[in-house]
Amino acid sequence: SQQGEEDPQALSIQEGENATMNCSYKTSINNLQWYRQNSGRGLVHLILIRSNEREKHSGRLRVTLDTSKKSSSLLITASRAADTASYFCATAFPWGNNRLAFGKGNQVVVIP
Amino acid sequence: DARVTQTPRHKVTEMGQEVTMRCQPILGHNTVFWYRQTMMQGLELLAYFRNRAPLDDSGMPKDRFSAEMPDATLATLKIQPSEPRDSAVYFCASGLVAMDRDNNQPQHFGDGTRLSIL
Numbered sequence: 001s002q003q004g005e006e007d008p009q010a011l012s013i014q015e016g017e018n019a020t021m022n023c024s025y026k027t028s029i030n031n032l033q034w035y036r037q038n039s040g041r042g043l044v045h046l047i048l049i050r051s052n053e054r055e056k057h058s059g060r061l062r063v064t065l066d067t068s069k070k071s072s073s074l075l076i077t078a079s080r081a082a083d084t085a086s087y088f089c090a091t092a093f094p095w096g097n098n099r100l101a102f103g104k105g106n107q108v109v110v111i112p
Numbered sequence: 113d114a115r116v117t118q119t120p121r122h123k124v125t126e127m128g129q130e131v132t133m134r135c136q137p138i139l140g141h142n143t144v145f146w147y148r149q150t151m152m153q154g155l156e157l158l159a160y161f162r163n164r165a166p167l168d169d170s171g172m173p174k175d176r177f178s179a180e181m182p183d184a185t186l187a188t189l190k191i192q193p194s195e196p197r198d199s200a201v202y203f204c205a206s207g208l209v210a211m212d213r214d215n216n217q218p219q220h221f222g223d224g225t226r227l228s229i230l
Contacts (some may be wrong), residue, residue, distance in 0.1 A: 031216050042116070042203055042221030043155075050216060088155070098143050098207045098217055099168070102155040 010107040019076040021106045023089035024069075030092045032065055032072050033100065037086045046074075046087075081112045114138045118204050118222035126230050130192040133225045135204030136185055144187045145219060146172075146179055147203040155203075161187065162209065194229045201226050 013019055023032070031050045035043040049056045049065045049072065056063045062075040076083055086107050090100040117136040125131060137144050146158040159169035159179040169179055176195070181187045191198055205219040 033218060035221075040223070042223045043205075043219075045218035045220070048216060048218060092216070098209045098219065099145075099157065099160060100219060101157075102147075104154040 009104070010109075012109045012111065013079055015079060015081055015110055015112050017079055019079050019083070019108055019110070021074045021087055021089075021108070023072045023074070023103055025072075025089075025091045025101075026070065028094055029067075030094045032063075033090045033092065034061075034063060034072075034074050035088045035090060035102075037088065037105070039085075043088060076108075079108075079110045081110050084108060084110045114220075116204055116206050116220050116222035118202075118225055120225055121223065122226045122228075124228045124230065125194060127195055128193045129229075130190065131194045131198075131227060131229075133189045133202050133204075133227070135187040135189075135206075135222060137187060137204070137206030138220055139185070141206035141208045141220070143207045143209050143219075144181060145205040145207075146187070146189050147205065149201045149203060149224070158189070158202075194227075196229045199227055199229050 011019055029051055031048055033048045034046045036046055037043045047058045047061055047063050049063050051067055060077045065072045086105040088102050088105045090102045093099050116138055119134045143162050145160040147155050148158055149155045156171055158171045160167055161181050164181040176191055178190045201224045203221050203224045205221045207217050207219045
């Protein structure tokens with residue numbers, strides 16, 4: 001089964017720096033989504049990139065998708081302490097019904 | 113903001129007891145998902161529904177887990193009998209999928225039920 005795999009697993013950075021996370025997957029996808037999870041809370045959708053898109057921006061977030069390499073990256077620019085969270089990539093199966101396969105997540109700590 | 117509501121937020125019980133977790137999806141959403149999150153396995157899909165019909169529950173241990181949607185405003189996940197290995201955080205998520213089978217939609221998660229089986 002396809003599943004997102006994030007790399008690196010844990011990242012610690014200073015406030016103001018950029019944070020980059022990568023995700024790889026194994027099979028064809030319809031889209032790839034990134035979610036954030038704060039401690040003790042549910043996942044929150046951040047951004048969705050379709051298989052025919054290569055780059056997408058949302059505020060301080062930039063997502064790229066390379067379907068030939070089956071990989072995606074999430075860049076958070078000018079990080080803030082409030083960005084401290086776990087970040088998950090999730091791949092959507094091509095056959096619909098909105099089913100997602102999640103990776104194990106990246107723990108990001110932004111030090112004030 | 114519309115939210116997915118899960119109850120209870122925390123549950124501690126002894127093994128062998130029945131556990132029922134409830135989820136109120138966002139009004140108007142037609143897909144509901146149940147996930148289990150553990151440190152070891154990450155986020156696992158247990159079951160999902162579309163228009164209240166179960167589409168796939170292959171991720172659930174069938175002998176002890178059951179998932180239902182009695183109506184469009186309530187989804188339940190039951191464990192009977194519960195075991196210590198069921199200890200995890202259980203999440204419900206909902207989404208809206210158009211009838212043309214577009215699956216380019218985000219899922220909206222509740223804050224989960226943290227379950228501890230002693």
